[in-house]
Amino acid sequence: MGIGNVSERRSQPPQVGVSVVILALGPAGDGIVADGADAGAASETPITHISHAASETLAANGPGRDTDGARAQLWIPLVRRVRQPFLGDWALPGGDLRADRSLEDSAYAALESTTDLHPNYLEQLYTFGDPGRSQGGLPMVSIVYWALVGRAESRDLAEGDNVAWFPENALPRLAFDHRRIIDYALDRLRYKIEYPQIAARLVGDEFTLAQLHGVYEAVTGRAIDLANFRRRILASGELEDTGRKIAQGRHRPASLYRYARAAAQPIAAADAPQANAHAQSPREEWSDDALSALLPSAIAQ
Amino acid sequence: MGIGNVSERRSQPPQVGVSVVILALGPAGDGIVADGADAGAASETPITHISHAASETLAANGPGRDTDGARAQLWIPLVRRVRQPFLGDWALPGGDLRADRSLEDSAYAALESTTDLHPNYLEQLYTFGDPGRSQGGLPMVSIVYWALVGRAESRDLAEGDNVAWFPENALPRLAFDHRRIIDYALDRLRYKIEYPQIAARLVGDEFTLAQLHGVYEAVTGRAIDLANFRRRILASGELEDTGRKIAQGRHRPASLYRYARAAAQPIAAADAPQANAHAQSPREEWSDDALSALLPSAIAQ
């Protein structure tokens, strides 16, 4: 219990925790984004207020809404710190690490208990442990995971004064080095968006190619030729046509597709060292990668 | 100090350590490999003996030797456990985590103190923490790094009864889940071999295209068309001709190349969340990735 003085403490093993970067698709922030964008150092209150307004839009128009014309955008739930250091700043959801649970279980528990969200994808991101990262606090090692929640699940967030969604390009002031961590998670997502299962976790079960296209553009931040996109995606054999169509306006309706379940995946990523074997847990199976993790990656850069 | 009984202990935070998978290039194991290969469950003594013999070959023919005809192969140094559990088995070099050091520093210290090696590349691999992984021991979280040592540096290993090199395809029985960790590190290397700086860390300062080609084949385990390989590599602009040539036998001598130092790297990987800022440390700068880490990755799979 006794921690001793500073010099003694420095040679001690550090504290270890788990944090999660949660990503969901929501509507673009319209004017709101323009207002709060690039406001890393802006005052805090207006942003959170804006964010709340925007997230109400998210809840109202909602994840259930299909991304018609509106461009989609990534949203991240954060929790407000109620103690020093960084009291009042926003931070990633996190929790303790327990010896009797796997790291993934700990991450899941932290995520679930602080946000009520149920992700359908969860993967280790990186472990951060520089002594300087917890300015003012005790040295801390954070094992960080990143998670994806679908449009449907994203409504489960119980928003309050201490939990709120923020659009990826208008984040509030963040505690510790969490800003850097989020940036890294976004990089990882942008990289992994090529894996079809990743995009699947963001869009939902069934979708039009235009919607999927929108997700890719939202994640990558670049314009992607729709014609080539649809050819490439269809040629990959990952999608199957549901046979149904959906009308979304005064124009030709689009076909609905879904990701092929056990589709042949000759190319896969060697990303997780082992299968995340959680097949029967209440959570969705995010273990499609079980197979993937065993195959050598084919294209490298 | 008091750990309490089992059920109490289970809810405690786990122990945390650092381990390192060290990879170096050495000669192919010839008959030795054939003998010891696929002997995951074979008796221990012959393998270590074989390994010692082979590693003497490594030391004799040595990292200094140029890979003439002999195919190269990856070698990994391991340390023998001197306590339970897994007493007598081989394990990855590792050590404690200290709160006043970065994770990378801790990894470097663990690596250096147990093997005397000085890597010229070090990167976080993954953090392992499943409760079941330390069968018989206390629950343990291992933050694992992987390292590359060059041919020159690989001689620094002080081999003894408790430290020895093993060829990647003839590993002895390993403690804990270290076998799985090594496999994952090999996957990571095979994936990253496309990054020119990675191969550079294995071959040495100057090399012929045939040697570099050999490294790629050794790492990937596949035959690569030499003609296309040299075109591709040269076209990348990563290499520069030293102007010198080296004769290696009764045939036309080959040009010596080196990796261009601050070469333009329009394509790079988003792999490390931050720059490993160790510019002035006694270790080599493995922070070429500083730049890389900030750029979006271009090709994904």
Add this chain to the structure above:
DNA sequence: CAAATAGTGTCTATTAGACAATATCCA
């Protein structure tokens, strides 16, 4: 000279991307 590796040429298949053109719905 002849063996052996260094290095170049050429062809084909595949893929990515730009951009035009057509199809089909419904307000």
Add this chain to the structure above:
DNA sequence: TGGATATTGTCTAATAGACACTATTTG
């Protein structure tokens, strides 16, 4: 029926790979 999006066609550039060929050493 016309506006709008869905869907298809076509062309070009870039890339990867297979494989034949030429060049240059030294024993």
